[in-house]
Amino acid sequence: DIVMTQSPDSLAVSLGERATINCKSSQSILYNSNNKNYLVWYQQKPGQPPKLLIYWASTRESGVPDRFSGSGSGTNFTLTISSLQAEDVAVYYCQQYYTAPCTFGQGTKLEIK
Amino acid sequence: QVQLVQSGAEVRKPGASVKVSCKASGYAFTDYYIHWVRQAPGQGLEWMGWINPNNGGTTYARKFQGSVTMTRDTSITTAYMEVNRLRSDDTAVYFCARDYYGLGSYAPYWGQGTLVTVSS
Numbered sequence: 021d022i023v024m025t026q027s028p029d030s031l032a033v034s035l036g037e038r039a040t041i042n043c044k045s046s047q048s049i050l051y052n053s054n055n056k057n058y059l060v061w062y063q064q065k066p067g068q069p070p071k072l073l074i075y076w077a078s079t080r081e082s083g084v085p086d087r088f089s090g091s092g093s094g095t096n097f098t099l100t101i102s103s104l105q106a107e108d109v110a111v112y113y114c115q116q117y118y119t120a121p122c123t124f125g126q127g128t129k130l131e132i133k
Numbered sequence: 134q135v136q137l138v139q140s141g142a143e144v145r146k147p148g149a150s151v152k153v154s155c156k157a158s159g160y161a162f163t164d165y166y167i168h169w170v171r172q173a174p175g176q177g178l179e180w181m182g183w184i185n186p187n188n189g190g191t192t193y194a195r196k197f198q199g200s201v202t203m204t205r206d207t208s209i210t211t212a213y214m215e216v217n218r219l220r221s222d223d224t225a226v227y228f229c230a231r232d233y234y235g236l237g238s239y240a241p242y243w244g245q246g247t248l249v250t251v252s253s
Contacts, residue, residue, distance in 0.1 A: 021195070058238075060239040062178075064178075069228055069230075069243035069244065069245060070178065070228075070243060072239065072241040075233070075239050075241075081241065113177065113178055115239070117238050117239050120182075120183070120192045120194075120237065121180050121182070121192075121194035122168070122180045122183075123180060124177060124178045125177075126177050127177040127178070
């Protein structure tokens with residue numbers, strides 16, 4: 021199984037500042053035939069199901085604010101929130117869909133400093 | 134619009150079984166895999182497996198093989214996830230989610246979740 025490891029486990033950032041969350045896969049999740057990385061980022065708030073933010077590692081889902089961006093390739097990926105807003109407090113998960121089981125990272129809890 | 138509506142909360146004793154339903158609407162049910170994901174209290178997300186509603190084919194995470202069964206009823210566009218031989222550590226919110234492309238990719242559409250509590 022592909023193991024997904026996020027860092028840090030928790031993060032406190034001031035409003036308006038940049039937040040960066042990392043995700044590392046135990047093997048490459050770049051499919052060479054289409055040059056796509058099979059990685060998504062979700063945001064989850066208490067009592068809610070996860071909300072899709074980013075797919076193919078860097079494509080923003082419709083309706084997601086452009087302060088959210090994804091980057092990386094192969095085994096190393098990053099979710100960046102360029103200017104933290106109060107409503108961004110949540111837990112963020114990466115997930116690979118390169119192969120089943122479609123494993124999640126352990127989550128990163130983002131709070132306001 | 135795509136909607137996934139799950140059945141209500143359940144309480145079971147250890148050793149019992151529970152079956153959670155996921156009623157789909159707003160799209161062609163047989164064209165898109167349904168994923169099942171669970172989340173224990175205060176813990177992270179755990180992918181359990183998926184079912185192909187077209188033919189009933191399933192893929193389970195190794196941890197759930199033998200204890201979880203995913204099925205579907207195409208006549209009522211509903212997917213089911215049954216957990217057998219429940220243990221206290223099966224206490225969790227169980228989510229269904231619809232695949233985006235259909236045949237095993239990411240899942241932008243989620244049900245509201247079903248809390249299953251296992252307690253003697």
